[in-house]
Amino acid sequence: MTEKVQGPxxxxxAMEKKYGRPIGEWQEAVRARRAEQPGAKHMELVAWLKTEHGMGHGHANALVAHTLAQG
Known part of the structure; x- marks a missing residue:
């Protein structure tokens, strides 16, 4: 039996469907932004996704949290 995915x-x-890009591409965008701005904090990255890419807060927050947790 397959476990239900939980967390971010x-x-x-839903994000892939709504925004038309695979999550891997979004994660690379977050990593690239962080490389451009090494001191960027979680909420600064969330704000960037919201303003520059039109992401909703929950989606942006989940993406940033998951990406940063991976290192």
């Missing part, structure tokens, strides 16, 4: 990753299928 539970948003990913």
């Amino acid at each position: 990753a539970s948003y990913f299928p």
Whole structure:
């Protein structure tokens, strides 16, 4: 039996459908932004996704949290 995905990753299928890009691409965008601005904090990255890419707060927050947790 397959376990139900929980936490930030539970948003990913809806995000891929809504924003038209695979999660891996979004994660690379977050990593690239953080490389451009090494001191960028979690909420600064969330705000960037919201303003520059039109993401909703919950989706942006989940993406940033999951990406930063991966290192």
